[in-house]
Amino acid sequence: MVKVATSLGRSGLHDWLIQRLSAVVMLAYVLYLLGYLIGAYMVQPELSFGLWQGFFARPVVKIASFLALLAVVSHAWIGIWTVFTDYVKPVAVRVVLQSLLIVTCLSLLFWGFSILWGV
Amino acid sequence: MTKQRPVFLPLAPADVMGMPVMAITSILHRISGIVLFLGLPALLYMLQKSLASEASFAELKDCLAAGWAKLAFWLLLSAVAFHVIAGVRHLIMDLGHLETKEGGHKAASTVLVLFVIAAALLGVFVW
Numbered sequence A: 001m002v003k004v005a006t007s008l009g010r011s012g013l014h015d016w017l018i019q020r021l022s023a024v025v026m027l028a029y030v031l032y033l034l035g036y037l038i039g040a041y042m043v044q045p046e047l048s049f050g051l052w053q054g055f056f057a058r059p060v061v062k063i064a065s066f067l068a069l070l071a072v073v074s075h076a077w078i079g080i081w082t083v084f085t086d087y088v089k090p091v092a093v094r095v096v097l098q099s100l101l102i103v104t105c106l107s108l109l110f111w112g113f114s115i116l117w118g119v
Numbered sequence B: 001m002t003k004q005r006p007v008f009l010p011l012a013p014a015d016v017m018g019m020p021v022m023a024i025t026s027i028l029h030r031i032s033g034i035v036l037f038l039g040l041p042a043l044l045y046m047l048q049k050s051l052a053s054e055a056s057f058a059e060l061k062d063c064l065a066a067g068w069a070k071l072a073f074w075l076l077l078s079a080v081a082f083h084v085i086a087g088v089r090h091l092i093m094d095l096g097h098l099e100t101k102e103g104g105h106k107a108a109s110t111v112l113v114l115f116v117i118a119a120a121l122l123g124v125f126v127w
Helices: A012-043 A049-057 A060-089 A092-116 B013-018 B019-051 B054-063 B069-092 B101-126
Strands: none
Touching: A012 A049, A012 A060, A012 B069, A049 A060, A049 B013, A049 B019, A049 B054, A060 A092, A060 B019, A092 B019, B019 B069, B019 B101, B069 B101
16 A cells, blocks of 8 residues: 555545535536626626625635635545656655645635635 | 648547546546645635635735636636535446446546536636
């Protein structure tokens, strides 16, 4: 068994499952957001700050948005990890890049969290 | 001297760069994924701006009115559209469908057609 310390799920099967689960979560969120935007457009073509902020202030939307962001970051972690293992052959360079990837994903997650909870 | 020679136009997607259509959707899925990861900080920054205050919301709207900003925003949204559409194909294949040669060909072509329609609609929305 090959040990992959920088992958998210620690095994190919875990990564595969996380990749699919996160995809379904994001798909649902994208459709939800699209539905909201189309609905809002029908009522009032020009999107206003009040409407937009009011939408993200709803607890349900906050939770959905955070789950979607968590899905994005997990999905990107696995996806970009795969890209690195495919194209970056020197191990030292790859470990550095994958470490940066992990730090970046976690930073984006906490940044997004602070944005969503600040509304 | 005029030469009236036939010109070969690679119109069928299967002929582009000698790649089968499944290979094209596959590499575009990967490229759009990388683009989205790189664009994620920009998207979060826009979300922050749009939600911070009425003034920053208006500021962001002004920024997005510029031609280059519209193009960049449209490219990002198109990358989302492609990644989602091609991703749905992967999910359908995970369920055991469209795994034959003809099925795969048809599904990949459908992904490309749906993407062109989505990109056009997003263009209308952005401009």
